[in-house]
Amino acid sequence: MKPTDVPEISGALRAGVRRAEPMVWLSAGAVTLALMLLVGLLFLLASRGFSHFWPQPLILLDNVESKAQLGILLDREPVPYAQDYRLLLHLGGEDFFDSPLVWVEEATLRARSTPQAALAIERRDQGPLFAFAEGVDYGEARLELSDWNVADQVAAIRKVRGTAGRVYLRLASGRPVTLPASDLIEVSSPNAMSGMARIRHAFSALGRFVREAPRRGNVQGGVFPAIVGTVLLVLLMTAIVAPLGVLAAVYLQEYAQRGPLTRMVRIGVNNLAGVPSIVYGVFGLGFFVYGLGGSLDQLFFSDSLPAPTLGAPGLLWAALTMALLTLPVVIVSTEEGLARVPRNLREGSLALGATRAEALFRVVLPAASQAVLTGLILAVARATGEVAPLILVGVAKYAPGLPVSSEFPFLHLDQQFMHLGFYIYDLGFQSPSIETAEGLVFATALLLVLIVLLLNLAAVMLRSRLRNAFGTQELR
Numbered sequence: 443m444k445p446t447d448v449p450e451i452s453g454a455l456r457a458g459v460r461r462a463e464p465m466v467w468l469s470a471g472a473v474t475l476a477l478m479l480l481v482g483l484l485f486l487l488a489s490r491g492f493s494h495f496w497p498q499p500l501i502l503l504d505n506v507e508s509k510a511q512l513g514i515l516l517d518r519e520p521v522p523y524a525q526d527y528r529l530l531l532h533l534g535g536e537d538f539f540d541s542p543l544v545w546v547e548e549a550t551l552r553a554r555s556t557p558q559a560a561l562a563i564e565r566r567d568q569g570p571l572f573a574f575a576e577g578v579d580y581g582e583a584r585l586e587l588s589d590w591n592v593a594d595q596v597a598a599i600r601k602v603r604g605t606a607g608r609v610y611l612r613l614a615s616g617r618p619v620t621l622p623a624s625d626l627i628e629v630s631s632p633n634a635m636s637g638m639a640r641i642r643h644a645f646s647a648l649g650r651f652v653r654e655a656p657r658r659g660n661v662q663g664g665v666f667p668a669i670v671g672t673v674l675l676v677l678l679m680t681a682i683v684a685p686l687g688v689l690a691a692v693y694l695q696e697y698a699q700r701g702p703l704t705r706m707v708r709i710g711v712n713n714l715a716g717v718p719s720i721v722y723g724v725f726g727l728g729f730f731v732y733g734l735g736g737s738l739d740q741l742f743f744s745d746s747l748p749a750p751t752l753g754a755p756g757l758l759w760a761a762l763t764m765a766l767l768t769l770p771v772v773i774v775s776t777e778e779g780l781a782r783v784p785r786n787l788r789e790g791s792l793a794l795g796a797t798r799a800e801a802l803f804r805v806v807l808p809a810a811s812q813a814v815l816t817g818l819i820l821a822v823a824r825a826t827g828e829v830a831p832l833i834l835v836g837v838a839k840y841a842p843g844l845p846v847s848s849e850f851p852f853l854h855l856d857q858q859f860m861h862l863g864f865y866i867y868d869l870g871f872q873s874p875s876i877e878t879a880e881g882l883v884f885a886t887a888l889l890l891v892l893i894v895l896l897l898n899l900a901a902v903m904l905r906s907r908l909r910n911a912f913g914t915q916e917l918r
Contacts, residue, residue: 487888494881495647497632497640500560500572502614503531503546504553511546512560512572512614516877521547532878534562535569542569543875556633559592561599563611563621564628569658573611573619575599580607592631599629651885655842656860660868661879665886669893670844671757671837671859672826676897678761679768679825680818686765687772687821688807688814694773695780696802715770723831726763731755731835751856757845758855760836767831768821775820779813780806808908815905819898826894829863837861839868862890 498514505511517530528547535542563571575587575595580602587595599609607623628650630643654664690711698704735753743751752758783806791801807814829837838858845857866886873879 484888484891487884487891490881491885491888492644492648494885495644495651497562497630497635497643499556499632500562501531502553502555502557502560503529503551505546506550506552509615511544512557513542513544514572516543530877534572535565541875543877558631558634559595560631560633561592561596561611562630562632563599563609563626564662565621566625566627566657568625569662571611571619571621573613575609576612576618577610578602578607579610581605584610592634596629596631599626602626603629652889656840656865659873660840660865661873661875661882665860665862665865665889667842667844668860668862668865668886669889670846671841672862672890672893673897674757674845674853674859675761675764675832675861676822676826678757679764680822682761682765683768683772683821684814684818687769687817688776690769691773691776691780692802692807695777696806711770711773715774718830719767719828720830720834722763722767723834726759726766726831726835727755730759730762735759754856755834755836755858756856757836757853757859760832760859761855763831763835764825764828767828768825771820771824772814772817775817776810776814779810779816782813783809811908812905815901815908819901819905822897822901823894826890826897827863829861829867832861832864837864839864862886862893866890 500512501515503511511531511533513531513533515529516532518527519530520526521528526547526549528545531544531546533542533544557574559574561573561575563573565571575590575598577584577586577588578598579585585598587598590598602609602623603626605623609621609623609626611619611621613619628647632640635643651664652669653666655667656665657663694704694707698707731753735750739747739751739753787805787809788801791805792798796804836858838860841858841860843857845854845859846852847854866883869879869883869886870876876883
């Protein structure tokens, strides 16, 4: 190189940098925007979800057209075609067959207050109840509570909780209500709570939400069966798709001859990644459930027919369907990782006396393990959030029993299960009163996102360790 060529090279380099600067800024802006949207989404889910567990004040409305009403204020909106506003009040489960939501026009209100003695009672079967304490029966005699302060009333009712006693209440309308103590789950006085009491109540409700089973059409209780079902599905799907995807990629990259047939297979795999998920659900229902499951029933469970054993939707068929759904992602990612491994590693291993299989499993695959885990991370993220195929091959609206137990075979693959994604869909679109379940939808969505993040974090940490161990074997 001549000394006179250096200014020309540096000038061309500076010109290339100037041309690349707009794309660099655009890329940085896109990444920043994506991170801001992610943080905003998490903040929205956390704020709206945690508000479901935060004790809301109980409002007592005295209406000129009807009796007094006690409940939680959910919304305030203008009355259509009128210069007035109306309030949406959640009355709880005062009547089993009536809607817990009522609209009250502000023009008809005579008084509005937040009484300190108002109690929020969570029941096992009929949802929340908002009332005033009258008495409690420990099994011997009735103890009057109407003259006690609200803290002592709450303590007395909690003492009888879960026993054969009774709790006597009075609704805002004046109607008496007798509640069996066995139906009582929790009692609180939101209007008389201090700040720390509200925090303790919220975290206690959050703990019950995570560890309890759903109740009352999934609008009450917790999501523990859905958490277990989601995690089991993802783990079982990963155990199926990982070896199949890696073996398929190894064959296409290491053993298959280059030609039209191999190119067609690769094109087919890439196209399968874009097939709508519901198509996989229909295929899983027809092939796995009715085809494979029905054949196994005729061979091994003919005595139970026509009642199906394996020829019905269940955990195994759901895992196989999701494995088929995510298989193209794992194949493409693994094949890209194998292609990045330098050829001299293969040749050096063979030159030192290793067989082709030994070189593949001891040198090549460990060097490409980061790409394998990347494919599995993408597969887990997609499989955890998919709902459409699961509706056909295994998920249930309500299945409080867990697919795992302490009895043989411990993992019941033929059993239907609950899934957080379907739980969100059911609450958000099938609930008769979405206003009362809106906070539960956000809380469940946040829980699903956190589970995906935890599963991906475990895979990312494993990939980081593999990068430190085998990073020098890949091309940079």
